Amino acid sequence: MNKKSYAVIGLGKFGESIAIELAKAGADVLALDNDAEKVHEVASYVTRSMQVDVCDVETMNTLGLSNMDGVIVAITGNLNASVMATILCKEAGVPYIIAKVGDNIQATILKKVGADRVIIPEKESGIRVAQTILSTNLKEFIELSDKVNIIEVNIRPEWIGKSLKELNLRQKYNINVIGVRETNELKMNINPDKKFENNCTLIVVINKEDIPKLMKKYKS
Numbered sequence: 001m002n003k004k005s006y007a008v009i010g011l012g013k014f015g016e017s018i019a020i021e022l023a024k025a026g027a028d029v030l031a032l033d034n035d036a037e038k039v040h041e042v043a044s045y046v047t048r049s050m051q052v053d054v055c056d057v058e059t060m061n062t063l064g065l066s067n068m069d070g071v072i073v074a075i076t077g078n079l080n081a082s083v084m085a086t087i088l089c090k091e092a093g094v095p096y097i098i099a100k101v102g103d104n105i106q107a108t109i110l111k112k113v114g115a116d117r118v119i120i121p122e123k124e125s126g127i128r129v130a131q132t133i134l135s136t137n138l139k140e141f142i143e144l145s146d147k148v149n150i151i152e153v154n155i156r157p158e159w160i161g162k163s164l165k166e167l168n169l170r171q172k173y174n175i176n177v178i179g180v181r182e183t184n185e186l187k188m189n190i191n192p193d194k195k196f197e198n199n200c201t202l203i204v205v206i207n208k209e210d211i212p213k214l215m216k217k218y219k220s
C-alpha cells in the first residue's frame with residue numbers, strides 16, 4: 001500500500017495533535033502555520049514543516065497540495081484564512097478536505113466553499129479525527145476513557161466464513177467484540193459459532209494503544 005500524504009494547515013493544539021498522530025502512523029505529513037514557533041515545535045515529528053501565510057496564493061500554489069490524499073484546515077480564530085485555505089485546496093483538486101470550525105455558521109460557510117467535512121474541536125479530539133482519516137476500515141471511534149475506545153471496523157477478508165470462536169480475536173488482537181452490524185442491522189447478542197458474512201462490520205472495545213496495531217494489520 002502506498003504511503004498516504006496529508007497537509008495540516010494551522011498548528012494550534014488541535015492541528016498539532018492531528019499532524020503528530022498522522023505522522024506516528026507512518027503518513028507523510030506537511031505541517032503549515034504562519035507562526036514560526038509552532039512550525040518549529042512539530043518539525044521533528046512530521047515529514048516537512050513550513051512557515052506560510054495561507055493568504056499568499058502564489059506560495060500556497062507551490063506546495064504540491066494537489067498531490068495530497070487529504071488536507072486538514074485547522075486554523076484558529078481567522079475565518080478568512082480558513083476560507084482561503086479551503087478554496088485553494090479545492091481548486092488544487094485535493095480529494096478530501098476537513099476544516100475546523102467554531103460554530104454552525106462557520107460550518108455552513110466552509111462547506112459551501114469546498115470542505116468535505118467540518119469539525120468542532122470541542123466535540124471531537126484531534127486524535128479521533130486522525131484515526132478516522134488514517135483508515136477507511138475504521139468506521140466509528142468513541143472514547144470511553146483516556147485508555148479505552150469503542151470502534152467499528154470492516155471485517156477482514158480472511159475472517160469471512162469464520163466464527164468468533166474460530167478467530168479468537170481477543171487473544172490475537174487484544175479486542176473484545178461487542179456487536180456485529182449486518183445490512184445496517186446492529187446485533188449485540190452474538191452467537192460465537194455464527195459465521196461472519198461479507199460486508200459486515202464489528203463493534204469492538206480496544207485499548208487506545210492497540211488501535212495502530214490493528215489498523216496496520218488491515219494495511220498489510
